[in-house]
Structures are given as C-alpha cells and as structure tokens.
Amino acid sequence: MLDSNIQAQLKAYLERLQHPIELIASLDDRPASAEMRELITEIAALNDKVTARFDGSDARRPSFQITRQGADMGVRFAAIPMGHEFTSLVLALLQAGGHPPKVEADVIEQIKSLEGDFVFETYMSLTCHNCPDVVQALNLMAVLNPRVRHVAVDGGLFQDEVEQRQIMAVPSVFLNGQPFGNGRMEIAEILKKVDTGSAARDAAKLSKKDTFDVLIVGGGPAGAAAAVYAARKGIKTGIVAERFGGQTLDTLGIENYISVLETQGPKFAAALEAHAKAYDVDIMNGQRVAKLEPAAQPGGTIAVTLDNGAVLQGRSVILSTGARWKNVNVPGEAEYRNKGVAYCPHCDGPLFKGKKVAVIGGGNSGVEAAIDLAGVVEHVTVVEFADQLKADAVLVNKLKSLPNVQIYTNAQTTEITGDGQKVDGLVFKNRADGSEHRLPLAGVFVQIGLVPNTEFLKGTVELSRYGEIIVDAKGATNVPGVYAAGDATTVPFKQIIIAAGEGAKAALSAFDHLIRTPAAA
Structure with missing residues (x-):
C-alpha cells in the first residue's frame, strides 16, 4: 500500500x-x-x-x-x-x-x-x-x-x-x-x-509584556514579512494574530509566489511562522484584537486591546488583518452554514459526492471551485450576478467543456432554502426579465470575493467605503505611528506576493518613524 x-x-x-x-x-x-x-x-x-x-x-x-x-x-x-x-x-x-x-x-x-x-x-x-x-x-x-x-x-x-x-x-x-x-x-x-480559565490567564500574562517597538496585528504574509523586516533591524517586534498564516491556511495550491514553483497553503503558512520565529519575534497566536487606541502624544505608545481584555503597547503598529470570505447575505445563508452552505470546495466537496451543488460567483475562485467540484459531484450550477463570467478565459473554457456543469449569468441569488436541517435548494432572479427560478440542490458554495477584517478600526483609522484601510505610498495610515499592509488595505491586487512586499514596506516605514520620533517621557 x-x-x-x-x-x-x-x-x-x-x-x-x-x-x-x-x-x-x-x-x-x-x-x-x-x-x-x-x-x-x-x-x-x-x-x-x-x-x-x-x-x-x-x-x-x-x-x-x-x-x-x-x-x-x-x-x-x-x-x-x-x-x-x-x-x-x-x-x-x-x-x-x-x-x-x-x-x-x-x-x-x-x-x-x-x-x-x-x-x-x-x-x-x-x-x-x-x-x-x-x-x-x-x-x-x-x-x-x-x-x-x-x-x-x-x-x-x-x-x-x-x-x-x-x-x-x-x-x-x-x-x-x-x-x-x-x-x-x-x-x-x-x-x-x-x-x-485560560482566557483570564492569557490576559494577565500578555498584559505584563513590555512595550514593543513594532507591534504587528495579523499573521498572514504581510504580517510575517513585516515581522522579519522589523526584527532584522534589532528592535523589539511582536505579532498578535488570530491564526498565523491567514488566508494561506485556506488555500490549497500556491503556484505564483516567485522562486517557489509550487507549494500548499498550510505548508506555506508554517514556513512564514518558522521564518518569523527565526528572528526571535514574539508571536502571540490565537488572539483577536478588539480595539486600537492612538498615542495620546507624539512619541507615545499605541494601545492594542484584545478580546480577552489584555492590553499590548507599541511605539508603532502595523495592521495586517487580512480579509475573509464575503457572504452573499441572503436568507438561508447563515441558517445553513456548515449544513450545506460552504466556502471551501477542496475541504467539503467530497461530502457532496453524487449530489447536485451550486457555486455562487463567476470569478477565478468561483470557476476554479466549479471545475474542482465537477469531478466529484453529480452536477454543478454556476450562478453569476454579472452578464458574463469574470474568470480568466482558460478557466471559462475549461468549465464550459465539462458535461455536468450549467452556467447562469445575469442571475441574482435571492435565497438559499432548506428543510430545517440542511440545504435543499437555491432561488435566483433573472436580472434581464425578472423571472424567478429555483434549483433543487444539496449544497451551495459561496465564492464571491473577500471583505477586509477592519470592523474594530471604525472611528479610529480612516477606511474606504469598502472597509479597506487607506494607506499612502509608504503604507502609512492617517494615525501617526500606525501603518497597514496586505489585503486589508486599499492597495490593489490581493495577492500573496503583493501582501508580503507591502508588509516589508510597512516595517521599513515604521522603523523610519521610530528613528525620527523621540519617545515621549
């Protein structure tokens, strides 16, 4: 065997x-x-x-x-x-x-x-x-x-x-x-x-930590790159992250990170963490940030409050909180999450073997998901809001060549239905003529893009109308000493290699801020 x-x-x-x-x-x-x-x-x-x-x-x-x-x-x-x-x-x-x-x-x-x-x-x-x-x-x-x-x-x-x-x-x-x-x-x-009792013990332990020169929020590619670049300057560097690796943990194949011909997301995430640990970065994993408080005076410390009540202090902060899967926000989605509504075709696809499923979204992620699922399930229906699929032509051609795939464009998903226990269908409206259609299904895979993890920053850091952190060419936000990088920012093209580069840039900018800003008494 x-x-x-x-x-x-x-x-x-x-x-x-x-x-x-x-x-x-x-x-x-x-x-x-x-x-x-x-x-x-x-x-x-x-x-x-x-x-x-x-x-x-x-x-x-x-x-x-x-x-x-x-x-x-x-x-x-x-x-x-x-x-x-x-x-x-x-x-x-x-x-x-x-x-x-x-x-x-x-x-x-x-x-x-x-x-x-x-x-x-x-x-x-x-x-x-x-x-x-x-x-x-x-x-x-x-x-x-x-x-x-x-x-x-x-x-x-x-x-x-x-x-x-x-x-x-x-x-x-x-x-x-x-x-x-x-x-x-x-x-x-x-x-x-x-x-x-672990949350209270964690909070007490974390609150005793000394002030960081650079405190990074988020442990994805941007956060890891920022940590390495900051720590190499010989300054006290810490990362507080909900899960080190970020979105890469949910990515099956990575084939476009230059110099790495091919790898898998979890393996890549482990390498990010190992690289940060090699520079003696203080990694505080499994922690969610609840609030950011700007420094009270120039050169003062910035406070980062965690969900468990702990308060960490940094002379500068880099926000690299990344993004998460966007919800379609229709009736039935929340009720049937993990009961037929799924977001990872690689993980959950085998559970629908021999059944009918739908993929909401016609971009690269949606079309790739549909192609992947078509080899496992009985039938795949792709439902796309726009009047054409937005994925790369090579992916669209591959999708259209599959015998067990149906594509609906100009289709607005209005409801995910179920029997009280699990998903049993999807309802969409034809945007051209207003007609309504119902598809009997066992599962629905949502693949419509990402939303930045920035809710805790509202009212503190300037955000775009999409919730992205607005940064300048050096990765600086509107708050002195606070920088940002990666998919949570307004920088276009949400790619691993871009996030890593922006993280490095933010760390260099933070270091430049530190050497030019005397510490407050």
Whole structure:
C-alpha cells in the first residue's frame, strides 16, 4: 500500500521512537478493512518497536488505535489516513512512541492539567487541507492526557454517521456527543474552549509584556514579512494574530509566489511562522484584537486591546488583518452554514459526492471551485450576478467543456432554502426579465470575493467605503505611528506576493518613524 519511497521515509521517522507502540485494529469484512490491515502490517514491518494487532473491539469498524505498549492512549483513526492525513498518522505514531512534540512547554502543561473526561470525534475528508491541524491537535491532547480520547473519522467511509449527524462541512468536531466546532482550529483555540480559565490567564500574562517597538496585528504574509523586516533591524517586534498564516491556511495550491514553483497553503503558512520565529519575534497566536487606541502624544505608545481584555503597547503598529470570505447575505445563508452552505470546495466537496451543488460567483475562485467540484459531484450550477463570467478565459473554457456543469449569468441569488436541517435548494432572479427560478440542490458554495477584517478600526483609522484601510505610498495610515499592509488595505491586487512586499514596506516605514520620533517621557 505504501510505495518504496514512502516506506523508506517512514522507516527513518520510526527510528525516533523511544517506547514500543501498538496498532490495534477493529475490522469488518468491508474492502476498507483489508486496506487498513495492509497498511498496519506494512507499518509494523518497518520497526521492531511497532506491533500490529487485529483483535480490537471498537464498535466503529474499520478503525485502529495507536497506543504506547502497556498504556491505553485515546488516539484512533476510523480512516485509511493517506492524502492530507498521512502526516497526522506519522505524528501520532511518533508522539505515542515518546518523541517530543513541537509545542511550547506551557501548552503541554495545560493539556496535562485538563480536568474532566473529553471524548472528541472529528469528521474529516482525506482531501481536506484544513482537517490535519484539528486532527493533529486533538491526537496530541489524547497522547498527553489519558482522560482525552480522539477518533478521526473519514466521512466518506462512514456515510451513515455523516447523514445521521447532518454533517455537511469538514472538519466537524463533536465533544462528548455534542457539536463542538467546525473548520480549522489550532490547539490554542481548542484549549481555550475546554479550559475555561485560560482566557483570564492569557490576559494577565500578555498584559505584563513590555512595550514593543513594532507591534504587528495579523499573521498572514504581510504580517510575517513585516515581522522579519522589523526584527532584522534589532528592535523589539511582536505579532498578535488570530491564526498565523491567514488566508494561506485556506488555500490549497500556491503556484505564483516567485522562486517557489509550487507549494500548499498550510505548508506555506508554517514556513512564514518558522521564518518569523527565526528572528526571535514574539508571536502571540490565537488572539483577536478588539480595539486600537492612538498615542495620546507624539512619541507615545499605541494601545492594542484584545478580546480577552489584555492590553499590548507599541511605539508603532502595523495592521495586517487580512480579509475573509464575503457572504452573499441572503436568507438561508447563515441558517445553513456548515449544513450545506460552504466556502471551501477542496475541504467539503467530497461530502457532496453524487449530489447536485451550486457555486455562487463567476470569478477565478468561483470557476476554479466549479471545475474542482465537477469531478466529484453529480452536477454543478454556476450562478453569476454579472452578464458574463469574470474568470480568466482558460478557466471559462475549461468549465464550459465539462458535461455536468450549467452556467447562469445575469442571475441574482435571492435565497438559499432548506428543510430545517440542511440545504435543499437555491432561488435566483433573472436580472434581464425578472423571472424567478429555483434549483433543487444539496449544497451551495459561496465564492464571491473577500471583505477586509477592519470592523474594530471604525472611528479610529480612516477606511474606504469598502472597509479597506487607506494607506499612502509608504503604507502609512492617517494615525501617526500606525501603518497597514496586505489585503486589508486599499492597495490593489490581493495577492500573496503583493501582501508580503507591502508588509516589508510597512516595517521599513515604521522603523523610519521610530528613528525620527523621540519617545515621549
């Protein structure tokens, strides 16, 4: 099942095992069980510290547990963890075998100190690039704390559970049988939800930090570039970010970042964070900013207040808050989000295999989504407001060549309908003649562009009518000492490489501001 190259790489990784581990499979007579037996057998043959057993008694079959010999660790895969989840499998093997995880010591201690019993179930798909972060975080928690158990369930392999629980987006996480969360979650975010005292502890810890020379809000390409350029000047630099990597975490393929021929979004995001850490940047992850307060006098500090109440101070601030998917804002969208309304075709597309879906939006992202979905689902309908598709001609031609695609232009989506549990259709109006049409559907993918994350700046920093931060040629805002970069600004063409360049520019401008502005007493 594993080719010779993968076997060689995995064999090298398994040399890092410090303790013997067991793979305990619970199988049935489905073909997937035969595949799982083959995979586990091959893994066990690569290292003497790995033992395979096929006498598991778990009710969910096929599945297999990974545990340290003589222990009962709660790490389980109800999946053949290949594709994006192969890394999750490798990490689970190593961590169960005692190889130290690459997380901060205080996070490890927080996991070990959790009180209560936590049974997590993550429904994922092997093509989902958002799922591994969730799976790996919960697996680590199960390795470190015996009262935490986690099973990663391939939705395609357990369709009956997916239907029963009305799961229409991945990753979907349940805790002790109840919905816990959807979408990408990092370990800090998960811990914040289960450890109720963590927010207050975080706030107290963050508020004690010394004033930063440059404080960056947002950890996407613009924020990461700003951090590297600022830190290389030898000044105290910090980043406060909701999730490091920003939109790149939700991007499957990146093929236009010069000098990087091809990479994937999560891998690119990890490289951004590693580069910033190499320059001793203080990275404060998992934090949302609530307010910005300009300096009271020239050379004074600018205050950044977080959602948890912590207040950080900076002699200069760079805003690189990025953007998020724009909502179509019609009845039914909010009600059926993650119940048929989705925003990531790569992640959620496999859940609609053999079903009819629609894509709202005819730009590059919408047409690319439709092409991707057409290879998975029964039929795709593209609904575009303008009188023609706005995507590149090569993409439009590819879309039109597909036999299971219908395109409606000059079409205004007016409602997403459902049966109370999940999406069952979409209503649109023909803008030319005013006629109304209803499409019976199982899913709707919204791909109509981005909206800047700048709501917390209203009344403080000058914004355009689209909510973008207005900047000059040096990245300066109308507030002294406050700069901005990336997709949250008025700079045209929202591209990774442009955001990174603007972040570097903002950092150089902030440094120039610092050396020309004496600090207030």
